[in-house]
Ligand SMILES: Nc1ncnc2c1ncn2[C@@H]1O[C@H](COP(=O)(O)OP(=O)(O)OP(=O)(O)O)[C@@H](O)[C@H]1O
């Protein structure tokens with residue numbers, strides 16, 4: 112119930128008893144003006160009762176006690192307002208035994224009616240007891256057990272559990288985690304042991320370890336690959352959950368007290384990737400700025416065999432600039448805080464505030480984080496994943512070079528032709544340090560930062576940069592170096608994660624994959640291409656979720672001949688189509704405009720607007736501005752078009768790669784060796800969808816398998832429970848239009864122990 116003014120909408124719940132085989136109660140959205148008759152006709156229509164013989168119904172207000180011993184009821188007159196009545200019901204206290212309900216029944220003749228009477232207790236037990244007895248003073252560890260299921264009750268239940276210190280709640284085989292933002296002592300070895308071999312179930316409180324356990328045992332039992340999908344907005348706890356899952360997935364296979372090397376390597380990969388790929392944002396102090404899919408491979412006997420990490424789309428723009436209250440990647444601050452004096456000397460490190468790439472956002476420290484300690488932890492983790500101290504030194508040298516690049520400044524160069532706007536480097540001593548760190552010739556570096564070379568008719572032309580081009584070349588070099596370094600780290604980590612003896616191709620057993628991507632983001636006025644890509648990936652994840660939770664589940668009910676009212680869900684297919692459709696999807700048009708001579712971000716926006724202004728998922732901002740709005744599943748987000756084209760192209764510039772390829776240090780050459788010259792950034796997001804389609808395919812095969820093997824699984828699930836919730840809302844047109852439709856009931860059909868090959872973890 113929500114509330115206050117005359118026009119507010121309320122949920123009126125009406126129990127229908129034996130009038131429906133499927134529902135115990137229906138929830139009707141109504142206002143104070145809605146009459147009892149209107150609600151009756153709406154439900155009668157919904158349950159197709161008008162066709163039944165007799166066909167005349169009324170609402171009654173029932174007052175019952177919690178043990179079903181006594182029950183009073185009163186008929187509502189046709190023009191009475193159920194909402195007004197409901198608001199008069201006393202607020203229930205724990206000590207109170209009475210409950211108030213509306214229920215629908217066939218009309219009694221007036222002569223039979225008395226204002227209140229006592230009914231046969233046996234009848235009450237058999238007939239009303241089920242819905243009258245709905246204890247309010249307990250929380251349910253599985254939302255499917257809620258006797259009265261609607262959004263308010265569901266959220267109340269989650270809140271009550273959270274207040275009681277229970278951050279996890281099941282919805283069938285899905286786990287909801289509500290981020291506590293404080294330490295709960297529920298992940299120690301005692302809990303690892305407790306949840307071993309326990310799957311999901313009512314015996315133990317819901318826990319992330321149980322999800323890992325379910326996936327592991329299902330993999331062993333069915334000899335099929337498993338995947339765990341984690342979704343939630345930025346800061347909701349996906350990465351933390353991934354770490355707990357990996358912790359348990361590696362612990363499960365350990366027979367002794369200490370894991371073999373490979374388990375430790377898997378666990379050490381996390382801190383390394385997080386140091387280089389996570390940063391503080393406005394939403395999350397440890398926000399993942401890349402997506403990852405970690406696949407843990409097991410031998411047939413259930414022992415960990417190795418693992419593979421795939422990364423998707425590192426946010427490279429963060430290297431050169433960050434929003435207010437945001438930071439660059441953690442590793443820079445760790446290095447500057449933790450390096451010894453001799454390391455500082457060797458790497459030419461300066462104070463954090465002296466680096467332009469770190470100081471512009473004005474945000475340096477993270478509360479409650481000792482970066483000096485984090486640096487030693489990082490070095491230890493790097494060692495565990497096979498980075499020798501020598502490799503670490505080289506890697507830190509590249510980091511130092513990236514930071515120093517940001518300090519390179521330009522000034523106009525005095526040339527013979529006064530109209531030439533060529534620039535030179537104002538502080539060549541910085542370039543000297545960079546060239547030492549990267550072992551490239553200072554002269555070559557200076558040239559690459561100030562001019563580009565082009566070949567025409569067999570001759571090499573040197574074209575001087577103007578100031579903005581020089582700055583762009585400098586930033587492109589920093590981003591290119593860091594991006595290549597990150598790719599190299601992932602490659603090294605994968606190398607260490609592969610079992611020494613075997614290659615992946617020889618791998619005989621099965622695997623469990625965990626997908627942890629960057630969460631949905633909305634930075635208000637500052638959303639750019641990065642947020643567009645991130646939210647597109649999340650939109651796709653939501654689509655996957657919808658497909659599995661609603662669409663396929665309902666298709667199976669239908670196939671098995673179960674009488675079923677389709678659950679309406681927020682289908683986001685059209686939003687995806689807006690983004691990725693061909694040839695007019697936003698991404699397609701963006702690519703076109705990147706290739707079109709003379710196109711600008713302005714013309715890009717004009718194209719977007721002219722093609723999609725009628726699209727329900729696209730909006731043009733009311734105020735004239737260089738932005739467009741997309742209606743995502745998680746809300747509207749306004750994207751600025753400034754730099755969209757440039758960011759989409761994200762060219763790996765040949766001239767810059769050329770400089771690095773000339774390094775006398777094999778490590779730097781290796782970094783840029785395999786890079787393509789130009790990559791459309793969102794082509795990297797496409798790699799994410801390769802992973803996504805692998806999930807999809809696994810799901811399809813699983814359903815095929817289940818159809819062929821266990822045809823009666825759902826029917827037996829269905830028989831055990833009765834769905835009890837259906838939401839109908841009044842539309843202003845004739846006050847009895849059914850929209851909202853039934854939701855959530857599917858959860859009642861979920862089996863306790865996972866027999867799906869995809870366990871899903873949803874986060875707040
Ligand atoms: N189970 C938990 N117990 C205690 N604290 C938690 C838990 N889960 C998350 N947190 C806290 O919330 C913070 C954010 O969580 P996390 O980094 O996992 O979010 P995320 O969903 O991965 O966000 P993003 O999409 O930005 O990467 C963590 O740094 C941690 O402080």
Ligand SMILES: [Mg+2]
Nearest residue numbers: 349350398399
């Ligand atoms: Mg994360």
